[in-house]
Every structure is written in C-alpha cells, then in structure tokens.
Amino acid sequence: MGGDLAGRMAQASARVQARLLLAIGGAEGPLAEAMAWAVEGGKGLRAFLVLESARLHGLPEETALPVAAAIEALHAYSLVHDDLPCMDDDDLRRGRPTVHRRWDEATAVLAGDALQALAFELVLSADLSSRARVDLGLSLARAAGATGMVGGQAADLAAETAPHPLTLAEIERLQARKTGALLEWSAAAGARMAGGDVRPFLAYGRALGAAFQIADDLLDAEGDAAETGKATGKDAARGKATFVALLGLEAARRRAILLAEEAVAALDAFGPEADPLREAARFAASRRK
Amino acid sequence: MGGDLAGRMAQASARVQARLLLAIGGAEGPLAEAMAWAVEGGKGLRAFLVLESARLHGLPEETALPVAAAIEALHAYSLVHDDLPCMDDDDLRRGRPTVHRRWDEATAVLAGDALQALAFELVLSADLSSRARVDLGLSLARAAGATGMVGGQAADLAAETAPHPLTLAEIERLQARKTGALLEWSAAAGARMAGGDVRPFLAYGRALGAAFQIADDLLDAEGDAAETGKATGKDAARGKATFVALLGLEAARRRAILLAEEAVAALDAFGPEADPLREAARFAASRRK
Numbered sequence: 145m146g147g148d149l150a151g152r153m154a155q156a157s158a159r160v161q162a163r164l165l166l167a168i169g170g171a172e173g174p175l176a177e178a179m180a181w182a183v184e185g186g187k188g189l190r191a192f193l194v195l196e197s198a199r200l201h202g203l204p205e206e207t208a209l210p211v212a213a214a215i216e217a218l219h220a221y222s223l224v225h226d227d228l229p230c231m232d233d234d235d236l237r238r239g240r241p242t243v244h245r246r247w248d249e250a251t252a253v254l255a256g257d258a259l260q261a262l263a264f265e266l267v268l269s270a271d272l273s274s275r276a277r278v279d280l281g282l283s284l285a286r287a288a289g290a291t292g293m294v295g296g297q298a299a300d301l302a303a304e305t306a307p308h309p310l311t312l313a314e315i316e317r318l319q320a321r322k323t324g325a326l327l328e329w330s331a332a333a334g335a336r337m338a339g340g341d342v343r344p345f346l347a348y349g350r351a352l353g354a355a356f357q358i359a360d361d362l363l364d365a366e367g368d369a370a371e372t373g374k375a376t377g378k379d380a381a382r383g384k385a386t387f388v389a390l391l392g393l394e395a396a397r398r399r400a401i402l403l404a405e406e407a408v409a410a411l412d413a414f415g416p417e418a419d420p421l422r423e424a425a426r427f428a429a430s431r432r433k
Numbered sequence: 434m435g436g437d438l439a440g441r442m443a444q445a446s447a448r449v450q451a452r453l454l455l456a457i458g459g460a461e462g463p464l465a466e467a468m469a470w471a472v473e474g475g476k477g478l479r480a481f482l483v484l485e486s487a488r489l490h491g492l493p494e495e496t497a498l499p500v501a502a503a504i505e506a507l508h509a510y511s512l513v514h515d516d517l518p519c520m521d522d523d524d525l526r527r528g529r530p531t532v533h534r535r536w537d538e539a540t541a542v543l544a545g546d547a548l549q550a551l552a553f554e555l556v557l558s559a560d561l562s563s564r565a566r567v568d569l570g571l572s573l574a575r576a577a578g579a580t581g582m583v584g585g586q587a588a589d590l591a592a593e594t595a596p597h598p599l600t601l602a603e604i605e606r607l608q609a610r611k612t613g614a615l616l617e618w619s620a621a622a623g624a625r626m627a628g629g630d631v632r633p634f635l636a637y638g639r640a641l642g643a644a645f646q647i648a649d650d651l652l653d654a655e656g657d658a659a660e661t662g663k664a665t666g667k668d669a670a671r672g673k674a675t676f677v678a679l680l681g682l683e684a685a686r687r688r689a690i691l692l693a694e695e696a697v698a699a700l701d702a703f704g705p706e707a708d709p710l711r712e713a714a715r716f717a718a719s720r721r722k
Contacts, residue, residue, distance in 0.1 A: 152687040171579035175587035225546060230538035247517035253542065254587050257514060257549065261578030264553050268571040274563035280569055289550030290460035290468065298464035298543050397693065 149423040156195050156212075157188025159205075163213040178243050178255035179262070182220040185238040185373075189356075189428065190215040190330040196420045197244050197334025197345055211280060213336065214266035215330050218288055221259035222326075224252050234377075239373035260288070272337055276362065279336045287325040296322025309385040316354065323360070324353030327428075331421070347410040348421065351354060355403035355429035358396050361386040364433065365393065373433060404429035438712040440699040445484050445501075446477025448494075467532050467544035468551070469522025471509040474527040474662075478645075479504040479619040481703070485709045486634055490543065496560050498570060500626065503555035504619050507577055510548035511615075513541050515586065520704040521667075528662035549577070550629075561626055568625045576614040585611025598674040605643065611631060612649070613642030637699040637710065642719035644692035647685050652722065654682065662722060693718035 164183045168176055198208035216392035227234040227242040228249060235245050244252035267280045286292055299318045303310050310318065331349030332342040365388045367376045379386045387396045407425035411418045453472045457465055480501035487497035516523040516531040517538060533541035548583050556569045575581055588607045599607065607674050620638030621631040654677045656665045658674045676685045696714035700707045 160610065168579070171584060173585060173591055175579055221546075225542050228539075228542060230542060250517075250590055251587070253514055253517060253519060254583050254590075257510075257545075258579035258583040258587075260546065260549050261574045261581075261583065264570060265574035265578060268567050268574060277567050278557050278563045278570075281553060281567075283549045285554035290457070290547035291556060292550075294543050294547040294550065295460060295464060298462065298540070298547075301539055301543075302462055309662055348575045422665060 201338035351407035490627035640696035
C-alpha cells in the first residue's frame with residue numbers, strides 16, 4: 145500500500161485502540177488484561193473503513209471513534225474464539241501468543257464473550273441519534289450472528305468434514321458471511337451514522353471483502369509467518385478448499401485485483417474525498433499481512 | 434410455587450421459546466440445531482419477569498415477546514459457554530446432554546456466540562421507539578459484559594485458585610454480577626420499554642437475584658440431579674465458597690426468604706397487578722429446580 149495510506153491507517157488504529165483500552169478500563173483482573181491483549185496490534189482495516197466512511201459523510205472523528213472501536217472489539221472477539229483449540233487451534237496471532245496460550249481457554253472464552261458485549265455497548269452509547277444507534281446495532285447483530293459471521297464460521301467447520309470439497313460458488317457464499325459481513329458493515333457504517341444511502345458502501349464492502357479473503361488465502365499459501373504474525377501453509381496441509389486451491393495462484397491474484405477495482409467503481413459517485421477508501425480496497429487485495 | 438404461577442410461567446415460557454425458534458429459523462445446519470437445543474426447556478424465569486414487568490406498564494405481550502426472547506437467548510448462551518470443558522465441564526443441562534456433548538466444543542462456542550448476537554438483534558428490532566430500544570440494548574450490553582455477567586463469571590473462576598476463600602461480601606458482589614445483572618435487567622425491562630421509572634424494578638431485581646443465587650446454592654447442596662436436571666453436590670466437592678458453606682443451610686434458607694420479602698417490598702407502590710412479580714420473587718427463593 146502507498147506510504148500515505150499505511151501511515152494514516154496506523155495512526156487511526158492507534159487512536160481506535162486507545163479508545164478501546166479506555167472502554168475496557170471498567171473491567172478487572174485477567175479478564176480485562178486478556179481483552180486488552182486481544183484488541184492490540186491489529187491492522188485496524190475495519191476501523192479505518194468506519195472512520196473514512198464517516199469522514200466522507202462529514203462526521204467528526206470523535207463521533208465515529210466508538211463505532212470504529214466497536215467493530216475492532218467484535219473482530220477481536222471472533223479471532224480469540226477462532227484461535228481456540230476446539231476451533232483453529234492457533235498459538236500465534238499478530239506475532240504474539242493467542243489469548244488461550246497466554247492465559248487459558250476459559251479466559252479466552254470469557255474475554256471473547258465480553259468483547260462481543262462491549263461492541264454493542266460502544267455502538268449503542270455513541271453520540272448519535274437513537275435511530276442511527278439502532279440502525280448500527282441491529283445491522284451489527286445481523287452481520288455478527290448466525291446468518292452472518294458466526295454462520296460463516298460454522299459453515300467453514302462443516303466443510304472440513306463434508307464428503308466433497310466446496311465449489312467456488314460455495315466458498316464465495318461462505319466467505320461473504322465469514323469475513324465479508326463485518327467488512328461490509330464497516331464500509332456502510334458512515335452512511336448509517338449520517339442517515340445516508342448505504343447501497344454504494346455495501347457494494348464496495350462486498351467486493352472489498354471478497355478481495356480481502358482471496359488475499360488471505362494467498363498469504364496462507366505464499367506468506368511468511370514472521371511477516372504475517374500467524375501460522376501459514378495451514379490450508380494446504382488440511383487440504384482445505386480455498387480460492388488458491390481452486391483457481392491457482394495466478395488466477396486468484398488476478399481475481400483479487402479485479403474485485404478491488406469493482407470496489408473502487410462502486411464509489412464512482414464520490415470525488416477525491418473517497419480516495420482513502422479506494423486505496424483501502426487495493427490494499428485489501430494485495431496486502432502482505 | 435403456587436399452581437397459578439407455575440402454570441402461567443410454563444405457558445409464558447412456551448410462547449417465548451416459540452418466538453425464539455422463529456428467530457433462529459434463519460440459521461442453518463448444526464449451528465441452528467444447537468441454538469434451538471440450548472434455548473429449549475428452561476424455566477423461563479427471566480422471560481417471565483420481562484413479560485410481567487411489561488404487562489404492569491400496560492404494554493401488549495406481542496411487544497414484549499421479542500425482548501423476553503432476547504434475555505432467554507442471552508441466558509442460554511451463558512449456559513452453553515459455562516458448561517464447556519474449560520469452564521464448568523458439565524455433561525447435563527435441563528435434563529439433557531449439554532451442547533458440546535450432543536455436538537462438539539466448536540459448535541458450542543459458535544452457538545453461544547450466535548445466541549448473544551441474536552439477543553441484541555431481538556431487542557433492537559422490537560416494536561418500540563428507537564429510544565427505548567437503545568435503552569434496552571445498552572443496558573443489556575452492560576449487564577452481560579465485563580462489568581456484569583461475564584465479569585462475575587471471570588471472578589468466579591479466579592476465586593477457585595485464590596489463596597483464601599471468598600468472604601460473604603465478596604460472594605455477594607460476585608453473584609450480583611454473575612446472575613444478578615441479567616435478573617435485574619429482566620425486572621426493569623418493562624419500565625425501559627414504557628419509558629417509566631426503573632428504580633423500584635432494579636431494587637426488586639437485585640433482591641430477587643440474591644435470593645435466586647442462595648436457592649441455587651441450596652439446590653446444589655441438597656438437590657437431586659433427577660429433579661434439577663443438572664449435576665448437584667459440585668460446590669462442596671470443589672470446596673467452593675458458597676452462601677451455604679459460609680452460613681449453613683438454615684441461615685442460608687432464612688436469608689433467601691428475607692431477600693424475597695425485600696423484593697416484594699420494593700413493589701409496594703403497585704397494586705395487585707404486581708402480584709405475579711411478588712410470587713416470582715418468592716418462587717426464586719424457594720424453588721426446587
């Protein structure tokens with residue numbers, strides 16, 4: 145990604161993490177420590193989409209920060225539970241031990257649970273109209289729940305023991321829920337905060353999400369654990385049906401780039417003030433971690 | 434409990450469970466089955482408190498049903514995660530295998546996660562003003578999260594490895610969060626839906642919650658697994674500091690009854706239309722399961 149975007153994303157991420165640590169401050173003991181550990185060190189792509197889509201709608205960053213913090217809390221909870229021994233069984237996340245390795249499984253379950261509740265607390269206490277808060281909270285609940293992210297995770301688990309590998313269309317549908325739903329929500333958050341039209345942002349988020357997932361598969365196939373901060377080569381070792389396994393490296397890479405351009409095109413009605421979102425879509429498709 | 438109350442609670446619980454199964458209907462596969470399994474068969478005390486406090490405020494049951502369904506979804510999620518091997522490691526719940534025994538641990542983690550999201554979806558899509566929905570959702574997030582229920586669960590875990598057993602005051606504070614927060618929220622839900630004064634209902638819910646927890650300790654000490662539908666005698670086997678261990682059976686029983694009367698007294702401003710809530714407090718203190 146360009147130097148400008150990298151710098152802006154890192155700075156935004158630092159502000160969002162500070163807001164999150166403040167929100168966690170009311171909790172105590174290992175639970176609070178594990179929650180803080182879980183939200184630290186991410187790229188902050190989802191928060192960046194929230195902040196940039198809010199800025200595009202003329203909202204002050206102070207108003208958007210708790211909403212950006214909410215999506216990072218929700219994303220962090222999903223990673224903590226996904227890393228559990230009964231799920232992906234990962235020891236490493238963002239270059240550090242996962243929560244259940246650093247503490248224990250019970251603390252990881254509870255820290256994830258508390259982070260999910262915190263996400264709703266943050267969205268519903270934002271300095272916005274009640275109507276906007278309900279819109280954000282309800283769409284977040286749907287994006288996160290059984291027909292969204294968690295539904296996608298469950299489908300991913302079921303695929304591991306399915307009698308035949310998933311087709312491309314099935315993988316797309318699964319990933320649209322598993323990782324796409326939260327990215328879509330993040331992209332549309334600014335429009336929801338401002339009571340604007342969410343449709344171009346949902347289209348943008350959908351394409352960005354698909355590009356992001358292909359990039360994830362590419363990183364797992366080609367990436368370096370030291371660079372990505374997590375284990376790589378796991379998909380192939382498990383014989384998992386991924387975009388890379390089905391399309392091959394080159395076609396997968398091309399597809400990710402096309403999807404990024406599809407995301408960019410969804411914002412054609414906007415001027416240069418949408419450039420950070422355009423860059424973010426290209427970053428999502430070609431990221432190195 | 435009196436025959437009238439028992440019948441009304443069972444009937445209300447059946448209507449709430451039907452509403453919950455409808456809400457789960459959008460999900461698929463083992464995830465949906467596990468969610469349905471988890472919400473079936475409870476006493477429905479929390480839902481009953483929501484419905485009765487709503488009725489007391491003149492709200493139609495149809496309006497209150499999704500809110501009652503929400504608290505049962507949230508309660509069910511907490512039980513599914515609490516039963517996991519890394520937490521209480523229970524095989525039996527409500528007289529049936531726990532979710533991780535019937536399916537597997539990953540499905541239990543995900544079903545719990547999805548039920549928490551569903552609780553917020555239900556509250557935020559209720560047929561109420563945006564302001565009331567925000568009030569219900571935000572207070573639910575706080576009651577459920579790191580400073581409420583999950584905070585209490587984490588404190589309970591920490592107590593197991595603490596160098597000295599908890600004092601009575603520490604147990605009270607822990608239980609007020611672990612089980613009290615959701616019962617308080619349930620009792621105050623009607624006032625929140627109607628924009629009324631929540632204070633008497635919070636006082637009622639707080640005392641009822643404390644009585645409920647002592648009754649829980651009494652059931653564990655004296656109860657029969659076939660009657661309660663879950664394992665008993667676990668607290669003593671673990672040397673856990675409970676109200677019964679600290680006060681003895683007789684004093685614990687007296688304290689539960691006093692707390693129930695404290696809950697009843699909190700509703701002194703209301704007439705006979707609050708009688709079901711008064712009976713529910715006495716039931717919570719002397720229940721047999």
